[in-house]
Amino acid sequence: MAITLRQSDAGFEQRFAAFLTTKREVSADVNTTVRDIIARVRAEGDAALIDYTRRFDRADLTTLGIAISRQDIESAYTQADPATVEALKLARDRIHAHHARQMPKDDRYTDAIGVELGSRWTAVEAVGLYVPGGTASYPSSVLMNAVPARVAGVERLVIVVPASGGAVNPLVLVAADLAGVSEIYRVGGAQAVAALAYGTETIRPVAKIVGPGNAYVAAAKRQVFGTVGIDMIAGPSEVLVIADADNDPDWIAADLLAQAEHDVSAQSILMTDDAAFAAAVEQAVERQLKTLARSETAAASWRDFGAVILVDTIEAALPLADRIAAEHVELAIADAEGFLARLRNAGAVFLGRHTPEVIGDYVGGSNHVLPTARSARFSSGLSVLDFVKRTSILKLGSEQLRALGPAAIALAKAEGLDAHGRSVAVRLNM
Amino acid sequence: MAITLRQSDAGFEQRFAAFLTTKREVSADVNTTVRDIIARVRAEGDAALIDYTRRFDRADLTTLGIAISRQDIESAYTQADPATVEALKLARDRIHAHHARQMPKDDRYTDAIGVELGSRWTAVEAVGLYVPGGTASYPSSVLMNAVPARVAGVERLVIVVPASGGAVNPLVLVAADLAGVSEIYRVGGAQAVAALAYGTETIRPVAKIVGPGNAYVAAAKRQVFGTVGIDMIAGPSEVLVIADADNDPDWIAADLLAQAEHDVSAQSILMTDDAAFAAAVEQAVERQLKTLARSETAAASWRDFGAVILVDTIEAALPLADRIAAEHVELAIADAEGFLARLRNAGAVFLGRHTPEVIGDYVGGSNHVLPTARSARFSSGLSVLDFVKRTSILKLGSEQLRALGPAAIALAKAEGLDAHGRSVAVRLNM
Structure with missing residues (x-):
């Protein structure tokens, strides 16, 4: 059984903050x-x-x-x-x-x-x-x-x-x-x-x-x-599914389990504004677990790190999602585009009810190597940029050196870097 | 006195390879x-x-x-x-x-x-x-x-x-x-x-x-x-000045010393095809050192890590420069643009005789936080990209899911990820 956090409960902020800092992996000292x-x-x-x-x-x-x-x-x-x-x-x-x-x-x-x-x-x-x-x-x-x-x-x-x-x-x-x-x-x-x-x-x-x-x-x-x-050192995978009650609980349960079957340290989070829907998804998870090849792994992940977060409104999910900064975010809600426009931190976002995260794992076209463990706050998934590097180019003629040189000399002097100043001054006959 | 390596000498490759791997910094275990x-x-x-x-x-x-x-x-x-x-x-x-x-x-x-x-x-x-x-x-x-x-x-x-x-x-x-x-x-x-x-x-x-x-x-x-x-952990700074004999030795010496005055672990390298010019630069370095505020630092850097590399031709400098992959490369040569076009590894390149690297330190406009210690082979200087991150977006409708779903299911099956396949199949009534 995954834990449940209710936004309307007193003490939610404290419990959510603790949830955010839960370590899912013990790194062996090798x-x-x-x-x-x-x-x-x-x-x-x-x-x-x-x-x-x-x-x-x-x-x-x-x-x-x-x-x-x-x-x-x-x-x-x-x-x-x-x-x-x-x-x-x-x-x-x-x-x-x-x-x-x-x-x-x-x-x-x-x-x-x-x-x-x-x-x-x-x-x-x-x-x-x-x-x-x-x-x-x-x-x-x-x-x-x-x-x-x-x-x-x-x-x-x-x-x-x-x-x-x-x-x-x-x-x-x-x-x-x-x-x-x-x-x-x-x-x-x-x-x-x-x-x-x-x-x-x-x-x-x-x-x-x-x-x-x-x-x-x-x-x-x-x-x-x-x-x-x-490249980055990836941690265990995670998914945040934000879903309203207009979803088939079986679809959402399958998405949560697709993440959970990866690893006992994987994490699946359901965020919804409907307690009855959440209960139906949890029942579907239990039901589907019974026929899963990797049920032991998925069950352990769901039990130890799975979470159901009951938000007051879908709107109220936004700041929480930004703090979770999940590797994968599914937006199975009515206004997925509007939510996306204001979401800041996510490795990849899957929009609408017909975009299970698994499509991104295989054939969507986007990369499945994505920032885990809240690192989407400051880093990006793998891309072409990881295989190229940039060289800066600067070229002055004598006229441009006369224009910019004095400011460079002033700053070199202020920083106590004598030879820096001279490298410019010698070219200006100063 | 900096070391001198002559490309025409027997044993150059071995000496150059050893030069490349010289550690300039002892990292204290703190x-x-x-x-x-x-x-x-x-x-x-x-x-x-x-x-x-x-x-x-x-x-x-x-x-x-x-x-x-x-x-x-x-x-x-x-x-x-x-x-x-x-x-x-x-x-x-x-x-x-x-x-x-x-x-x-x-x-x-x-x-x-x-x-x-x-x-x-x-x-x-x-x-x-x-x-x-x-x-x-x-x-x-x-x-x-x-x-x-x-x-x-x-x-x-x-x-x-x-x-x-x-x-x-x-x-x-x-x-x-x-x-x-x-x-x-x-x-x-x-x-x-x-x-x-x-x-x-x-x-x-x-x-x-x-x-x-x-x-x-x-x-x-x-x-x-x-x-x-x-961000990256920067090492001590370095400059590679590639210069032909048509330069004022005093200008080039000043550039080498501007780098050397930073730190005793800084490194200044002159690469030239003219032994007489190299000697003139070395004399200018010694002369300028006498009147430098930070002469002690600069002299130690030049003595311990400075290098003069005598290449057979400026053309022959190209593969060596790529192996050095310097933080700063000055191209004080006739065809600087042609050389740049074929140079692969450099943090920043300063073209022509009127672009001392110091301009890039202060007022050129490009960034002076650049990859050191040969890391220009795989990384870039600081830029706007270091302060942004990318979110991937994927959106399918039911029709697109029908088109791509079977391939995702096939790959999930091949990878033994049962729940992955189900997350797609459940939406296709499969």
């Missing part, structure tokens, strides 16, 4: 182990990868090979259900079309006094994408990370994926191939992150590492940050 | 101290700020007040040189004009099958700006951080600045006022970062913290990251 793994990969290269893979993934890379071959990819296609391959193609094309609109434009202009200024965007040269193994090995995530990188113009896109027991999910290989990635290595964990950051005999280093992973992968990404760039 | 400070500010609020400020900044906030008043700001204006105030206004206006062009545009469109997609940008609601005390208390940095936040539409912009011995640099207050910041607190160090992240009785929490600081500030920012957003 920093020392990870530090040792990284140091050893730096020192021993491929040999360390082979040894760690034997121990952690029970796979022998000396026979399998570190690199996945073209033949491995062809073989993956033969193992895949053709309908799934078609669905992946549809997803890829829709993700590509949406992300192509995100490419930032260069800007170069001359201002009123003749100073030339500019911003130029270039792709990160080489990017590594971590793909988890086991049940979290999602081909959809391969597309969500790889396609924007391709759109950005990343020249070298490398995938690392652990081969647990020797095997890699064939759909991961198909998704990689559909996204145009041909450089794939059978390594995972902190050792794969170390290989991407520092390079080995087989794996050349990259400039940035993206993609989800377990506590070891997250710790390794934090440790190599600076040497390479990293 | 994590435990910082953890304690943050915990105490969370527990005790203002009382902890008052106590830490008494101990670390030798200032009594019970008499001075935690907040800086309007009267303090007015008084700062009377202490400031009017020419400096005018220079700050020019800088502010030019920074504003340039950054206004960076504001990303919302995008909302309907695709061929009627799915509505969109990206909407909103400002981060509240941002804290850390301003260091002492000699690193630069009014120009206040403008470089505060103006883009204002352009982005940040509603609440808060400055924290330590009052060493009770005093705050009056030009910092003037710059804050010119940038439209009126909420300023006399606190610094890890305690100020903690106050911004978690709030105290006097200081309401923010959603993001930006600005430079010492090892304690940097460690505190890392520790509160997640609870709030942070």
Whole structure:
């Protein structure tokens, strides 16, 4: 049973504030182990990868090979259900079309006094994408990370994926191939992150590492940050469904459970202005849980972190939603557009009764890598911008330097930076 | 004496590779101290700020007040040189004009099958700006951080600045006022970062913290990251000057020293195709060092981290410059535009012989907060984008759900996510 918070109750503010700061994840301290793994990969290269893979993934890379071959990819296609391959193609094309609109434009202009200024965007040269193994090995995530990188113009896109027991999910290989990635290595964990950051005999280093992973992968990404760039460290997923009574309780319950089945730390929140509707959704959740393949996970998530928030009016949900700043927000209400216009903090918003969040996970076209744990207050989902960087451009002639130089000299003097002032003055014969 | 590397020498590649990985900064491990400070500010609020400020900044906030008043700001204006105030206004206006062009545009469109997609940008609601005390208390940095936040539409912009011995640099207050910041607190160090992240009785929490600081500030920012957003952790500054023999050695020497005077860990690199010119620049550096106020700092930086790289041709400098990925690149060469067009990794580029990097520090209009330590390979300088975040928007009607739903169901099935599939299927009566 999820908790229920009633806005009309005395003490609601206090309970809501406590709810906001609930930690859903205990982060294991694996920093020392990870530090040792990284140091050893730096020192021993491929040999360390082979040894760690034997121990952690029970796979022998000396026979399998570190690199996945073209033949491995062809073989993956033969193992895949053709309908799934078609669905992946549809997803890829829709993700590509949406992300192509995100490419930032260069800007170069001359201002009123003749100073030339500019911003130029270039792709990160080489990017590594971590793909988890086991049940979290999602081909959809391969597309969500790889396609924007391709759109950005990343020249070298490398995938690392652990081969647990020797095997890699064939759909991961198909998704990689559909996204145009041909450089794939059978390594995972902190050792794969170390290989991407520092390079080995087989794996050349990259400039940035993206993609989800377990506590070891997250710790390794934090440790190599600076040497390479990293994306955000994603926490467990969450959904906030804001729904009025004009919804089918079964639809809303299914949406809450779709989030809950991800992980016992996932969070599903229903916010509604109708107590009877809330009760009907809760009953539907219990009913649907009985026939769910991952019912144990979903039930634990709903029990431990699920919440029903009864608001006085849908209007009153707005400031609460901004404070929750959820990764996913479904607006299954009459005036979804009006609500959206005034909502500030959300990773992604799904409008209306026919846009379950799951569409965004797969085939909507927008990215499913989104800010979790209230970080939508200050950060954005993955986009083409994560794979490009900007160079500022400045160009003065002697006339412009005469115009701006004295102010620069005055500020350098005020800041006690003598040589700064001289660097301008020497050109003005001052 | 800076080191000299000659591209024509045997062993150049090895020496250059080693040069690239030289660490210029030893990061002190202050994590435990910082953890304690943050915990105490969370527990005790203002009382902890008052106590830490008494101990670390030798200032009594019970008499001075935690907040800086309007009267303090007015008084700062009377202490400031009017020419400096005018220079700050020019800088502010030019920074504003340039950054206004960076504001990303919302995008909302309907695709061929009627799915509505969109990206909407909103400002981060509240941002804290850390301003260091002492000699690193630069009014120009206040403008470089505060103006883009204002352009982005940040509603609440808060400055924290330590009052060493009770005093705050009056030009910092003037710059804050010119940038439209009126909420300023006399606190610094890890305690100020903690106050911004978690709030105290006097200081309401923010959603993001930006600005430079010492090892304690940097460690505190890392520790509160997640609870709030942070900007990049900047390392010591660096410049790469690529110059042919048609330059005045004194101009180039002044540019190298402008970088070197910042910090003993700063780095100035000259890359040229002319050994005689390089020698002339080195002589000019030694000559200019004699009359420099901060000659001790500049001399140490030039001695320990300065470098002269003799390239076979200016063309041959290109791949080396991309590997250095410098924060600042000056192109004092005949075909600066042609070189720029093929350069990939640089925080900011200064074109031609009349654009000393110092112009970009103050009045060029572009931002002087730029990626250091080779991080221009994967990251960008500070911009309006650092103060906004994007929400993805997706909207389907029943017809679009019928079109895309089956592919989503197929992928959910392939990923073993039962409830995901049901969330779509239940709406399609499947």
